[in-house]
Amino acid sequence: MSVLTGGHSATEAARGRTFGPLYSRNALAVVSRGLMAAKSSTWLILVSGFFEPVLYLISMGVGLGPIVGTVAGPGGQAISYAAYIAPALLAVSAMNGAVYDSTWNVFFKMNFAKLYQGMLYTSLGPLDVAIGEIFLALLRGLLYATGFTAVMAVMGLITTPWAILVIPASVLIAFGFASFGMGITSFMKTFQQMDWINFFMLPMFLFSATFYPLSVYPQYIQWLIQAMPLWHGVELLRQISIGSFSPATAVHVAYYLVMIALGIALTTGRLRKLFLK
Amino acid sequence: MHNEATRSFSTSASFQMNPPAVITAENLTKSYGELTAVDGISFEVPAGESFGLLGPNGAGKSTTMKMIGGVSQRTSGKLSIMGLDPETHGPEVRAHLGVVPQQDNLDEELKVRENLIVYGRYFGLPLSYLRPKADELLEFAQLTDKAKSRVDALSGGMKRRLTIARSLINEPKILLLDEPTTGLDPQARHILWDWLFRLKEQGVTLILTTHYMDEAEQLCDRLIVVDKGRIMAEGSPGSLIREYSTREVLELRFGSERNATIGRELEGIGERVETLPDRVLIYTNDGESALEQVSARRLHPVTSLVRRSSLEDVFLRLTGRSLVD
Structure with a gap:
């Protein structure tokens, strides 16, 4: 029996490829691994992330909404409270999904399952792993965003065709958080340190103009919140959801583009340091 | 090949x-x-x-x-x-x-x-x-x-x-x-x-x-x-064993109390004598004749064993017997 019938054209072809020390143009292999793993995992966990913002929307929008009445939307027009918070909750869900995937999941794979160590003993480079994992996080974000947008439509919160753009915009938000989250996770060594991430995320969720306008704060608090990524996501989706655009829209998008670029640079650098030391 | x-x-x-x-x-x-x-x-x-x-x-x-x-x-x-x-x-x-x-x-x-x-x-x-x-x-x-x-x-x-x-x-x-x-x-x-x-x-x-x-x-x-x-x-x-050890090793046990003192009396037999807490090792090319020499010195081990030298002997000789962590 010859297990190593050397000279297989496939293995020779795979060896003939050339690439740098960081990237082998094979992030797809990491993605298909993730899909295969998701297939055998419980769907319930996957679905639970979708329900969280829906529950918030029902309790706050339907429950609290009638008491609040209408509020001023991005362009100054009056919109229902549910329509006001729905895009914000979508931004939060994009953030949560991406952060969960790129922090806890990555933390586990890095430190316990030793998955990346195994991957990096193959032709994969650290950049393949980073891109693949981030793409998977975005795929999950895309599923959640599509589902949530459908719920918004069913609840009658969508009034303009522009609203369909909240789906790609959610993916952009998820991309920013996922690329940064993975880089930050690479610094973490213990579960206690991982809790710091929640410590940072919860106040951002509550105070980023999610449930009420930024104008309630004094000026310097406003600046602080405007520096945070979630606020840009909330504002971006809120503008898109009612089709009210302004120069600020471009600023929000640019904020995320910069965040993505920095995040990927950070993550790849860290993976290189961790695994190719 | x-x-x-x-x-x-x-x-x-x-x-x-x-x-x-x-x-x-x-x-x-x-x-x-x-x-x-x-x-x-x-x-x-x-x-x-x-x-x-x-x-x-x-x-x-x-x-x-x-x-x-x-x-x-x-x-x-x-x-x-x-x-x-x-x-x-x-x-x-x-x-x-x-x-x-x-x-x-x-x-x-x-x-x-x-x-x-x-x-x-x-x-x-x-x-x-x-x-x-x-x-x-x-x-x-x-x-x-x-x-x-x-x-x-x-x-x-x-x-x-x-x-x-x-x-x-x-x-x-x-x-x-x-x-x-x-x-x-x-x-x-x-x-x-x-x-x-x-x-x-x-x-x-x-x-x-x-x-x-x-x-x-x-x-x-x-x-x-x-x-x-x-x-x-x-x-x-094979070449490492030839270079760093002898063909055979004679292992003698005199009881842990006596190994150290008797080890000194065995000097001169074989090419090298190594005293361990539990036994004495004599490195030699002919284990049987080394054992005869031990008997001739009126030293009677509790147990004796002649074996071929192994890579383990080479390894321990080169890297020492003390525990490293």
Whole structure:
């Protein structure tokens, strides 16, 4: 029996490829691994992330909404409270999904399952792993965003065709958080340190103009919140959801583009340091 | 190997032509801050050879393996794998390698067969190649009926076999095995040794680290003994035994109270006398006659044993008997 019938054209072809020390143009292999793993995992966990913002929307929008009445939307027009918070909750869900995937999941794979160590003993480079994992996080974000947008439509919160753009915009938000989250996770060594991430995320969720306008704060608090990524996501989706655009829209998008670029640079650098030391 | 034989005939040269080196290390050094894990080691491994790295814990074996795999950057020195520098051509170098790490790092979220396929995808191999290849390897590893099982349902020996099967998915030219049989029962060890022999017969270069001297004697054509990051000795198991030990060893036990005092009285018998807490070892080319000399000095051990010298004697002589952590 010859297990190593050397000279297989496939293995020779795979060896003939050339690439740098960081990237082998094979992030797809990491993605298909993730899909295969998701297939055998419980769907319930996957679905639970979708329900969280829906529950918030029902309790706050339907429950609290009638008491609040209408509020001023991005362009100054009056919109229902549910329509006001729905895009914000979508931004939060994009953030949560991406952060969960790129922090806890990555933390586990890095430190316990030793998955990346195994991957990096193959032709994969650290950049393949980073891109693949981030793409998977975005795929999950895309599923959640599509589902949530459908719920918004069913609840009658969508009034303009522009609203369909909240789906790609959610993916952009998820991309920013996922690329940064993975880089930050690479610094973490213990579960206690991982809790710091929640410590940072919860106040951002509550105070980023999610449930009420930024104008309630004094000026310097406003600046602080405007520096945070979630606020840009909330504002971006809120503008898109009612089709009210302004120069600020471009600023929000640019904020995320910069965040993505920095995040990927950070993550790849860290993976290189961790695994190719 | 066969090719080499015919080539050296056809050239009719007076010297034996050596196969080209697939691994060349020159003054390879790796420091972690103050600690120098690998301290300027040099070696060459020709294609098709089975090459062993022996040494106590912390000697620098695993670090050397990691540098060969391109997953650890060297501090200084030169390293070439299949003519490539693993530091600048990591993915390309690893396309030639099969790696069996010290601890199994199978993908627990995937099933047994999926582990092989997905791992092959990491090398950029197409499914049309991987599907039959995975089945072939499962059969080789005697895991065909476990193909759809979860990895965590496998026994330790099965996991090890799967890890080794996985390392062969890309038909590697060089197989790196870091303590391949640690934690396996004797049956599983012998099955693995048989495998490794067969791979070697097919021309795969084997690089292995091990703590088991019998394993090194069985598997290695040539080996280096490393300690504290330096090469202490290099050669075939047989030549190392000839060089650093005697043909036979006489083991005497006088009871732990008396070994030390009697050890001094035995000086002069054989080539070297080593006194251990539990026994006295006499290194000699003729164990029986050494035993007669011991009796002639009216020293009567509780037990005596004449055995052939082994690689273990060489190893302990070179790296010392004190415990290192």
